[in-house]
Amino acid sequence: MAASTRTTGRTELSSRYDPTGLEGPLYEGWVEAGLFHVPAADARRPYVIVIPPPNVTSVLHMGHGLNNTIQDVLIRRRRMQGFDALWIPGTDHAGIATQNVVERQLGEEGLTRFDLGRDAFVARVWDWVREYGDQIITQLRVIGCSCDWERTRFTLDEGLSRAVREVFVRLYEKDLIYRGRYIINWCPRCGTALSNEEAEHRDHQGTLYRIRYPLADAPEEAVEVATTRPETMLGDTGLAVHPDDERYRDLVGREAILPLVGRALPIVADGYVDPAFGSGVVKVTPAHDPNDFEIGQRHGLEPLDVMTDEATMNEAVPEPYRGLDRLEARARVVADLEAQGHLIRVEEHAHSVGRCYRCDTIVEPRLSEQWFVRMKPLAAPALAAYQAGELRFHPARYGKIYQNWMENIRDWVISRQLWWGHRIPVWYCRADGCGEVVVSRDDPDACPACGGALERDTDVLDTWFSSWLWPFSTLGWPEETEDLEAFYPTDTLVTAPEILFFWVARMAMAGYEFMGRLPFTDVLLNGTVRDHLGRRMSKSLGNGIDPIEVVELYGADAMRFTLVRGAPLGTDLQLNNEDLEEAFRPGRNFANKMWNAARLALPHLHSEPGLDPEDGAVSRALADRWIRSRLATVGVQVDAAFEEFRLHEAAEACHAFVWGDFCDWYLELAKRRLGEDASGRTEAAATLSLVMRGWLSLLHPIMPFITEAIAGRLPGAEAGTLVTGPWPSFPADWRDEEAEAAIEALREMVGAVRALRAEYRVDPGTPLAIRLGAASDALARALAEEKESALRLAGISSIGPLEDDADTPGAHAVLRSGGELFIPLEGVIDLKRERDRIAEEVRRTSDLLRRTEGKLSNEGFLGGAPAEVVDREREKRDSLLEQRARLEEKLHALRGSP
């Protein structure tokens, strides 16, 4: 325990919990003891979680903090319960993100990846990964994550790469992977295709341009078309109207002239066109719009790609526009249209625009030859599993979102025009007229058809094409490994809702396709961490909180507790990023409270030689019976909360118990018996030790460090660790209604005295001589044993019998648990004030009584409510009647006094 100087200037063991230097060594000890490692051979009762692999480029942020804390809490509890709890860690090669990082680095040297060439560039990325790639892994240790580090995987590892390749080949052989020219989302900055999920659509206040296209056979006539992307008109190859649109019936089959270009555009009729939108005439640009592409297919309108990979206008457009960026071209086109009298008008138009999820550049829908996965056949079993209840989402509402996406699933573009990633295992024969395409698990040397030279596809695969295999590729698939046998399927997946489609749904599909069953049964979706203004924490806003900084300031436990308690499943969590102390105060204060409770308890426990905590289970002392009863109750609550993934409730229940019951009352009551020559000292110490071990265990999954540190100092705990349990289960016969009622009555009495003291501003140092009458059995029982503690806690010098003391000025209270309290307060009491106060009590009681009597006189209630509810209501009425009678008596007496 660290020593430091207290604010008062006295030097002693620190009264403030300082986690510095305590957490690291504990963690190292756990790892060295191999407590997180689970060999397949030993796994009898596995419980498995695979980490959502963070990007190898990432540094830990609070979102990771929340997500991984939740996983660690689940894993640690299962481990304590005796499961072979395996948490598989690793990182994702993150194609675009990582390539971007290294390209940026090159940029600072004035180089591009093309200057290096493919092989050198990839080598350079590997260098980067080897140097910085384990940063986030290291950081996960700092926040206490109990992953099996011997199993750390990387999506570009040799083994995982083999899995990727196997999957590609198998799907190709099943005709579930195909190559084709379709409209895809293209990021001109990253220079690659993106999947639908990687294009984020956001509302955008844009402009709608209305343009006239003259008719070929009647140049004085024209039709009006509307577009938000005028530059694409250079690629128009037709116009379309709705087949039932009377206005344009005679146009179908004729041609219009494309302004600025002069090309003749056939006018076709197609059901896609909405006659009510704009003019009801659509320009058809098959190479730059998915709908137009389909219209074009139906009517034989050729696609004309007018852009380069960088989204500048290409050779297919008239000379003045060539080489212009798409936005420059847009301005130029609009200006020229206006100059030539073809621009009818422009108007504001709200629509949504897709942006690259990696660099926020506006994506260009563009015709391109890419590799696709046919998703419908893969989705079917994964969807059925959900509908059959085999896959559960928490919160459940995410299930509907999953279902909706699965039902409307579209094919997945998996090729990326990048260098960093799994290279597509496809070779094309270069021999004239051969056309052989080789898709192979092993690199082929020559064309198997003609023996000609082969050229490998230059593209790599979407990063998620390796992620979706994660639950089994990390276990050695496609080899039939012992690990796979022992640990697949996994149990719980904890992740963020943003990647429900990217990752969760695809893993479900891959699990079925390649392993024949779901990869996990429960999916927890954790919320988003936001700043105090409710904004998402992000690098660009600079409003993030560094978990490592928080750990350095307040400890990992404080951070974990704050996160778990503050974030009920699926709800967002707001943290003040400008005041870390405020943000993490709840956890820090709680850790401090525990620390100080230990400071009080431990010396007493160690002054009892040979103390056996198990003796605490049989102590008959009232306070001991009470705290055991409370602990047993809390144990059940915490267990139930964990089972249903309500982690915040478990945290809350522990907090309320440790602070409100254990520290506030049990320790205070125990002080009397822990005195040097007190009788029952051994029993008290044993109970204290036993109960502490109990709640330290309950809290260990959430706050592993401080609980372990304290538990390690309990008597008889030298050899043990909380990490491996056991998870506590308290005997049902610890529940003790009598003891609970007694201590509850004691608390009420002490509270009443304290309230009256505060009400009349009696100095805390002034002892009061109180009088007590008609005490309930519960209170009498409590006082018989704990009178001394009650005196100390309430600041009472004596408890005398209640007499007819109407003449004595003082304060009165009627206890709910039964009993009447009088505090003579000569010279202090204000009679009028006391009368008012009691009158107010009478009013309050009468209000309650009125409600209760209202119910009891309502036949509907008597007939409709369950008997026990009615009984409870009757008891309540009787008690209230009694209380009110007493209070009115007092009021009467006070009115009669001077």
Place this chain on the structure above:
RNA sequence: GGGCGAAUAGCUCAGCCUGGUUCAGAGCGCCUGCCUUACAAGCAGGAGGUCGGGGGUUCGAAUCCCUCUUCGCCCACCA
């Protein structure tokens, strides 16, 4: 256009699924008094809420249903 979520104390949020416990709880903040030898990162006491509005179901609604308002999120090929 479709779907979902949220609205409870000054702030951040529990409670709602499975309606009924002595006037709806916590943390933080606020007020008053205390360094009472585990803890001032604390202790004691206290103020503060017509549970977003309206309607309905019920003997009884923060809780179930409908509706409105305001925020937020997701999906979608409206040129």
